[in-house]
Amino acid sequence: MEESKLERRNKVNTPVTKNDRITVHIEDLTHDGAGVAKVDGYPLFIPGGLPNETAEIHVLKTLKNYGFAKLINIVEASPFRVKAPCPVFSECGGCQLQHMTNEGQLVWKENMVKNVLKRIGKIDAPVLPIKGMEKPWEYRNKSQIPFDLENGQVVAGFYQSKSHRIADTNTCLIQSDSADRLLRAVKEKALELDLIPYNEETRKGQLRHLVVRKARKTGEVMVVLVTKHPKLSKKDALIEFIQTIEPNVTSIIQNVNNRHTNVIFGDETNVLWGKAVIEDQIGDVRFEISARSFYQVNPEQTEVLYKQALDYAQLSGDETVIDAYCGIGTISLFLAQKAKQVLGVEIVPQAIEDAKRNAELNGFTNTYFEAGPAEEVIPKWYKEGKSADVLVVDPPRKGCDEALLNTIIEQRPSRVVYVSCNPATLARDLRILEDGGYKTVEVQPVDMFPQTTHVECVALIELK
Helix, strand or coil: CCCCHHHHHCCCCCCCCCCCEEEEEEEEECCCCCEEEEECCEEEEECCCCCCEEEEEEEEEECCCCEEEEEEEEEECCCCECCCCCCCCCCECCCCCCCECHHHHHHHHHHHHHHHHHHHHCCCCCECCCECCCCCCCCECEEEEEEEEECCEEEEEEEECCCCCEEECCCCCCECHHHHHHHHHHHHHCCCCCCCECCCCCCCCCEEEEEEEECCCCCCEEEEEEECCCCCCCHHHHHHHHHHHCCCEEEEEEEECCCCCCCCCCCEEEEEEECCEEEEEECCEEEEEECCCCCCCCHHHHHHHHHHHHHHHCCCCCCEEEEECCCCCHHHHHHHCCCCEEEEEECCHHHHHHHHHHHHHCCCCCEEEEECCHHHHHHHHHHCCCCCCEEEECCCCCCCCHHHHHHHHHHCCCEEEEEECCHHHHHHHHHHHHHCCEEEEEEEEECCCCCCCCCEEEEEEEEC
């Protein structure tokens, strides 16, 4: 096989070369679930490998600082290895760890958080035992299923790893039964209902995604059809069909996305039948969720996560809390149960409108929400005399904006609660806060996404 330009450019003396077959000891996993083995300090990434396994591998590619290899034979298996129950596990990019027991996943995730905090942030705070799920399957309350047409046949499922080719399936072991039923039914009837699947290359077709949201507490189901064009030639038949397949449906929505993009939703959203929202509940707090609302996908573990955040906030009823990145107000309203006042800021205006509506739904009068960048709005609040005793942040995977971290250091709230979906950016941001006069008291990992390499954490940070 001819060498690629990248291989030629990076060609240096490495302890292994392409097409070598060697036996290695796998030490760890990458963020996307590949095994990591080292030969004289040189890392090789091996999809399918697990920590503490001895395996025979075939080297596929060597670059300057790392290489890639294929798993040929497991000489000594991990005690946590199992046969992945999903028939498309090896193709689908949705799950990375189904070939590992739940116990093994929790052990690896807890150790990964500890290692990342020390390696990236030089953080030496206690990491508590990870909080996992008793039944780590069928937990997702939201499924976003792409559709395509291959050789005249409708395919649907989830994208293959690092690809936009669909791993065709009829069921997903981590999504709801409602999503499974609708996936199979819409696949079977799509052509009959004039929902020709959209093709990203030709840009032809109509149906791009089927999005299913199911409320854990109420059982209400929302079905969202993401289409290229607003016109549905068999709209009435489509509505009747969905109602027949899913008896708990209370909301059928069409979202129109005619752009050439990988982003799922477009700007136009129309109610085809029923309500514009479904209602769910976390603890004692109710939430209305629209088609495009951000809402944690694992409701059982979300309650665990938010209770931990509330515990770390240590509220007595006299505190003012600022919630940066407040979204639709999920954490804000949890905190409002115990705080004197909660101020929420979020850059997405629609999310702020949802947060205000959710506060009203629950009868909270001690909340205030404002749209804008947190790093601009929070300093303005301080100038207006709205200072925080406790500041809560729940940023996206990229972590907190540097300007927000500087604002925290300048304004010096006595306690910061950091909710993170990315241990690496958490470690980076904790280092900045510690250098600015704070101390990380402890970190609690929560397994929000079983069968994947992702893990959430809540960190308690106090002013020195």
